Amino acid sequence: MSDLNAARNAGVRTIVYSEEELVTEAGAGVNGPIRKATATAAIANPWANRATGSELSAEVEAIAPILARELTDRLLGSLGGAAEIQAFGKAAVIGSSGELEHGAAFIHTPYFGNLVREFLEGSSIICFADERAEAGTSITVPLWHKTEAATRDYYQTMTARIADAPRPDEILVVAGASTGTRPLPRLGDRKTDRPVNSHQLAGVAS
Template sequence: MTLRKLVTVTEEIVTEAGAPATSPTRRAAAAAVITNPWAGRGLVGDLGPEAARTAPLLAQRLTRALEAALGGRIAAFGKAAIVGLDGEIEHGAALIHTPYFGNILRELVDGTSIVVFSDERGPAGTALTVPVWHKTAAATRSHYQTVQVRVPDAPRGDEIVVIAAAASGPRPHARIGDRTTDPAVSLDILEDLESV
């Protein structure tokens, strides 16, 4: 793996709708810009060996960067990849959608949920919105958030930007309930509503 740069973005939400957040939420993303190990090799039949060598190291490095950015307080997580134009979307998938990345990230932050994701292929400067949700209770809507990541000079055609994202807590003033306590809703409710 050739790492060209590591980029970390953070934000802290202190007020929302004119009201102070009861507990300011910090969001962060750590992005590793690496050379695509499969670029220029045609259709590689088995992406597994390179993923097994590369993805665990990326997961560890990016998780450590997230922990530093959030002071060790990770309540929600997500992952993503942006593949340069000379690569396949499958190259990004090989690095983030296998146990070599997700299991390491999950274990490092004491998570149990499936790690939510996004991926894209594009030129340098492509922005990607990375979703995050609760690390142990994916049905907890208060932690459904996103972090936008854009590296102005990456990915180059033969690069991949691999991203881990996290939040220290819920959205400010979260108040839409929880999937585990939702009422049963079906198409039948449309009969009682006015059409739009």
């Protein structure tokens, strides 16, 4: 369960929840409504001002599980629980004084990824995005199906942003989820696509 004292002690300054509810697409109704959301934490970079190449694992083990719980609790509570969530993703934005590896340390380890997958009842690898940027920068969080990553209908995105974060010595950590597919999907599925290669297409287009 959510523990804001633990989050505060871990260095979390603010958590922003954002949700989009899609009702129509190009004038047509969608199968839904489809709800997409992100939960984003701005957290003090625990490795700020350390020498490049410093060990990261102790802070990862202590902090990443707290972030996984806080962010997924918000997604679960607002989107109707794990049974309603069909797609997920994650992201990090590192403040200008941090290393890209600092964001990766939070989102690309079992202490975050495995727990997000468990709490949202998924089994797929979680798609991701990460970058270093100034406060207020938006990041596009990719999402795909939580158990069938090859299901193309669920390839979609959600934008996350905090106006005053990340500060130079902060990191944004994002978990995203969706209750459905892209609106009006009709491109087939990677598992049932016919084989296509450049030799087959030779002469078709130039």
